[in-house]
Amino acid sequence: MIPLNTSIVSGVALSKIDGEVKMLLMKRVKGGFWCHVAGSIEEDETGIDAIVREFKEETQIEVSNLYNAQFLEQFYEASVNVIQLIPVFVVLCAPEQEVVLNEEHTEYKWCSLEDALELAPFPNQHAVFKHVWSYFVEKPANALYRVDAD
Numbered sequence: 001m002i003p004l005n006t007s008i009v010s011g012v013a014l015s016k017i018d019g020e021v022k023m024l025l026m027k028r029v030k031g032g033f034w035c036h037v038a039g040s041i042e043e044d045e046t047g048i049d050a051i052v053r054e055f056k057e058e059t060q061i062e063v064s065n066l067y068n069a070q071f072l073e074q075f076y077e078a079s080v081n082v083i084q085l086i087p088v089f090v091v092l093c094a095p096e097q098e099v100v101l102n103e104e105h106t107e108y109k110w111c112s113l114e115d116a117l118e119l120a121p122f123p124n125q126h127a128v129f130k131h132v133w134s135y136f137v138e139k140p141a142n143a144l145y146r147v148d149a150d
């Protein structure tokens with residue numbers, strides 16, 4: 001049997017940078033790969049609480065415009081024999097959003113979809129980025145997906 005883990009959340013930040021919508025990718029210290037914000041849900045937290053905290057910890061972004069991306073990131077993590085099911089959130093940031101990384105990342109880039117697909121190594125990341133781009137950049141964010149981050 002392969003157990004399921006549902007204790008992680010992830011989120012994609014979008015901001016207008018130099019007049020164009022871009023998504024935030026960061027290079028992880030552990031593994032050296034490019035990714036979006038993600039982290040574990042702590043005891044007594046909801047998924048929403050966790051993603052707001054993770055954005056603050058990893059980027060210093062104060063989340064105020066949060067959406068349920070209506071997407072589950074999923075993959076098999078062979079090293080621990082677990083299937084990860086991760087709800088994805090989208091944060092619509094102010095234009096020219098500042099980022100201050102914590103010790104988990106070495107650098108960041110605001111990317112077009114094409115740049116993000118080039119940088120990110122995993123197919124499931126590609127699926128997340130394409131979905132977010134389709135439903136939050138190419139179309140206006142649907143108000144039904146909005147979640148209260150307070």
